[in-house]
Amino acid sequence: MEETLGTKVLVNNMPGGGPGGTGQAFVMDAPHDGYTILGTSETPLLVPIMTGMPQTTKDFEYFIAGGSPGLLCVNKESGITSIEDLIAKTAADPEKYKVASTNGGLWFVLANLFGQYADVKLGNVTYDGSRPAITAAVSGEVAAVTASAGEVADFIKSGDLIPLVAMQTEDFDFPGFGTIPAVTKSLPALEKFLPLNQFIGFMVPVDTPSDVIAKLQEAFAVAMASEAVKTFSEEQYAIIYNLTGEEAREFSAKAQSTMSWILHEMGLSEFSPEDFGIPKPE
Known part of the structure; x- marks a missing residue:
């Protein structure tokens, strides 16, 4: 996405990610200006029920590239x-x-x-x-x-x-x-x-300025149309989703609901999904 954005994208791999929420907390604490984005998979959807951090899918704008079965x-x-x-x-x-x-x-x-x-x-x-x-x-x-x-x-x-x-x-x-x-x-x-799909992509806080989100969506669309992404998906046996906006929010919200309630019903969550307004799957 660097060419479309006109800037260098630096990657900072942080320990304690996934359901531990370290990366998510870092992004939430940074200015919500689009310059600090969170590379993500489906795993951080469990952050609320595992850590008590209050943010759910309602608090993020998602850019979902794809995932492997x-x-x-x-x-x-x-x-x-x-x-x-x-x-x-x-x-x-x-x-x-x-x-x-x-x-x-x-x-x-x-x-x-x-x-x-x-x-x-x-x-x-x-x-x-x-x-x-x-x-x-x-x-x-x-x-x-x-x-x-x-x-x-x-x-x-x-x-x-x-x-x-x-x-x-x-x-x-x-x-x-x-x-x-x-x-x-x-x-x-x-x-x-099921299906309960893996996904990879990135997200930014939902209150990021709309013009910034639009620019990120443009860069994401260019990247998703590239040969590099096509090659990567073939090597990883991945399914391309290419989701942004409302489609991405619905996709992530459904996954968060299903995964959170499954873990809670297994007795393996630290908090109830109800505490965060995460609806139970129908």
Whole structure:
């Protein structure tokens, strides 16, 4: 976006991000002039219920580029060939067959949907990020992992991980592998909670001047039409959303509602979504 904006964009990676809200607090404390923007994924949607910080999707203007579908994969040596097989083996030996995920965030939510809403007891082991969770599955430390298609792509190509289901309501065609069935084909009870999509993009406080937001939207549109973004999305097996304005707000608000209430009903949130006016999914 630098050329359109006519300025250099500097990236500051801050520790304690995600649902910890460090980056969000930094942006909220800075002048709301468009010069300090927050690179984001879906994970910060959980900041209110995990930290008590009051800002929800109503307080931000979102620019959503796209996201990679979530997959449930198993170690190649696990002997598991289907989601039904994983469920059966877990029932027989729950300590041996567990699913790795990040500690909080979308992949954690998806890993725990089975037990909470489909009466399938898949044990969950959490890690500080997708990389160590994937490494645990590849090494055989755990039997399975939930992560994005882009994150596990190289391991699927190498044969170290075998995808069982796509964590969505539609099949996912993985180039070079084939069709990965939607999880709802085997567990239709999860359909009301899906799709629950990963997304990446950026956001600014909603009270940023309208002319500044318009300029950011222009730069975002140019970037989204670029070959660089197209190439990146193909490499990450991502779906392009290209959402701004009301569409982006509705998209993020729905994700915040679903994820927040799922975690709260699991007893894993520090605060109730009701405390922040986050509506319960219908």
